[in-house]
Amino acid sequence: MAWEISNAAVERYLTQDRAGLGGGFAPSARARTLLPLARKVVLVLLVVMVVLITLSELGINIAPLLAGAGVIGLAIGFGAQKLVQDVITGFFILVEDAISIGDVVSVGGISGLVEDLSVRSIKLRDLSGNVHTVPFSSVDTVTNMTKTFSYYTTDVGVAYKEDTDQVSEVCKAVVDEMRDEPAFASDILEPLEVLGLDSFGDSAVNVKVRIKTRPIKQWGAAENSIVD
Structure with missing residues (x-):
């Protein structure tokens, strides 16, 4: 019963639409990661406890089983060092x-x-x-690549006969227009940043620029930006 209640509570927390309840937020990525793992660990512990209690109620002496489990666990530990390393890391x-x-x-x-x-x-x-x-x-x-915020970084080729400062201003204006569009307003966090001259090509000088976005949104900005 305790498992059913805790499992249902975790499942509800992970799947319910908090925004629809007026909370305005969804379960965090950390919660979506750790809660299922904790649920698996609790399930294993409960199964072991139920088995031991059942054997004890049936009149079976579980002390030798526990001692044997310790020896077996020690043997498995020597043979499963990789598994232990996986779990600890x-x-x-x-x-x-x-x-x-x-x-x-x-x-x-x-x-x-x-x-x-x-x-x-x-x-x-x-x-x-x-x-x-x-x-x-x-x-x-x-x-x-998607922690807290992301950057879309690219090179803009500027012909040698063109003014690099003027081209940079045009690129900034393009990104500013994107930030005014509802589809990108919440994804692009800051104006275009010009990092400076990156390299010289056969017919153009390459200026490196970047756009700061919300996590995992940098590729959407790249697809819709003409600065690439």
């Missing part, structure tokens, strides 16, 4: 909030959208639709 990654479900990340040499997190691995879907399962133990660096 994953614990610290999740506690530090380095990755959440819905983020776009690069881990273990693979980039994609985080679809699921378990106690030992990450599931990523790449641009081709392939799903990759990456063990936490193989993650030494996490590159999160």
Whole structure:
């Protein structure tokens, strides 16, 4: 009964439309990541407790079982060091909030959208639709492309005969117009930033610019911007 109540509460929290209830917000990415994991851990603990209590009620002495479980657990621990490393590394990654479900990340040499997190691995879907399962133990660096905010960065080619300052102002005006459109008003956070001269091409000088956006919205800005 306790499991049914807690499970229903978690499921309701994760799926209900808070905006429709006047709350004005949805469950955070951190909540959507950690609550399902906590639910799985609680389920395992409850199953173990129920089994032990049932055996005890049937008159079976569980002390030898617990002692045997300790020996077996020790043996498994020596043989499953990789699994233990997965779990420990994953614990610290999740506690530090380095990755959440819905983020776009690069881990273990693979980039994609985080679809699921378990106690030992990450599931990523790449641009081709392939799903990759990456063990936490193989993650030494996490590159999160959608944390707090994002940048769309590109080079603008300016012909040598043109005034780079004038072209930069035109690009800024274009992005300002995009920010006035309802479709982009909430996604583009700041005016276009001109970072300066980046390189010289055969027929143009390349000026690097960037647009600050909400997380995961940088590609939408790229598709609709003419500064590329």
